[in-house]
Amino acid sequence: MIDNPQNVFEELQNDVATKLMQTSPFDSIHFPDGNTFRVLTEDEGDIQFEFDSMIAAIGLSLVVHSPKGTIDQPDIPGPLITKLGFDVWVSEAPVLNRTAGVGTGVRLVKAMTIVLGALHGFQPTSIGSPVYAAGFDTHRERIYAGDDDRLGKLIASRICHFIAPQVAAEITS
Numbered sequence: 372m373i374d375n376p377q378n379v380f381e382e383l384q385n386d387v388a389t390k391l392m393q394t395s396p397f398d399s400i401h402f403p404d405g406n407t408f409r410v411l412t413e414d415e416g417d418i419q420f421e422f423d424s425m426i427a428a429i430g431l432s433l434v435v436h437s438p439k440g441t442i443d444q445p446d447i448p449g450p451l452i453t454k455l456g457f458d459v460w461v462s463e464a465p466v467l468n469r470t471a472g473v474g475t476g477v478r479l480v481k482a483m484t485i486v487l488g489a490l491h492g493f494q495p496t497s498i499g500s501p502v503y504a505a506g507f508d509t510h511r512e513r514i515y516a517g518d519d520d521r522l523g524k525l526i527a528s529r530i531c532h533f534i535a536p537q538v539a540a541e542i543t544s
Contacts (some may be wrong), residue, residue, distance in 0.1 A: 372385050372388055372389070372409070372412060372415060373385055373412050373415045374397075375416050376414070379497050379498060380414075380437065380438050381412075381414055382454075382497035383437075383457065383495055383497045383522065384412040384413065384414060384435045384437065384438070384439055384497075384506050385497075386411065386461065386495035386497045387408055387410075387435045387493075387495060387502075388409075388410040388411070388412050388433075388435050388490075389410075389432055390415070390489060390490065390493055390495070391410045391433055391435075391459070391486060391489060391490075392407075392408065392409060392410050392483060392539040394489040395485075396475075396485070397410070397433070397485070399413050400429065400431070400475050400477070402428050402429060403428060403429075406531060407477075407486075408429075408475075408527075410433045410434070410435060411425075411433065411434045411435070412434070412435045413434060413435065413436045413437045413447075413482065413511075414437050415520075418434065422434065422439055423514075424461070425463045426462065426467075426524075426526060427464075427467075427469065429467075429473075429474055429476060430463060430464040430466075430467035430468025430470075430473070430474035430475060431446065431462070431463050431468050431473050431475045431482060431512045432460075432463075432464070432470070433458065433459060433460070433461055433462075433472065433482070433486065434459065434460045434462070435459050436457055436459070437456075437457065437462065437502060437529065438453075438455050438457040439456050439457070440443045440452040440453075440454060440455040440538070441453050441455065449500060451537065451538070452538040453536065454534050454536055455498065455500075455534065455535045455536075455538045456505065456532060456533060456534045456535075456537075457533055458530050458531060458532055458533070459486050459490070459530075460510075460528050460529075460530050460531075461479060461482045461483045461486055461519050461528060461530075461531060461532045462479075462526055462527070462528040463478065463482070463526070463527050464524055464525065464526055465478075465479070465525060465527060465530070466524070466525070467524075468493060469529070472493040477531060478526075479527055480529070483507060483529040483531060487504045487531055488537075490502050490504065490533055491503055491504040491533075495535075498535055498538050499538075500535045500536065500537060500538045502533050502534070503533065503534055503535070503536070503537065504531065504532070504533055505532040505534045506531075506532045507529050507530060507531045507532060508529070508530045508532070509512070509527070509528070510527075510528040510529075511525065511526070511527050511528070512525075512526050512528075513525055513526070514526060
């Protein structure tokens with residue numbers, strides 16, 4: 372979560388992260404040390420370490436990325452953002468995540484469908500407009516522990532795209 376959000380875009384990321392952390396089964400996932408599952412937000416700083424730690428400890432991670440938008444009518448007050456979009460990356464290290472007693476047991480595509488369902492139609496207080504699912508993409512990468520690591524660890528992701536149409540954002544300096 373972004374501490375002390377300073378604009379509507381950071382507030383949106385926090386609203387989305389909070390919604391997902393309150394959604395089952397994410398609300399009942401715990402790390403081996405007892406800490407609860409948290410959804411990362413891109414603008415809270417360098418989250419790569421926390422992402423890597425989550426993947427290494429439980430095999431699953433959710434990241435709410437910074438929003439992006441289009442302004443199709445720049446000559447009217449607001450500005451009126453015609454489509455405000457953001458992505459939620461759902462990532463899994465399948466071998467670890469599906470190991471009984473170690474991972475969450477919530478498979479990648481199941482987690483993706485939960486994210487899509489939880490956020491489709493959700494109206495964050497930050498933007499006063501409902502959010503709609505707009506699609507998803509796949510992404511895969513293999514990370515290596517060092518030069519001698521020949522196998523690496525597969526990280527599979529689904530990038531869930533969301534839009535909030537007709538957002539009248541208050542933009543100040």
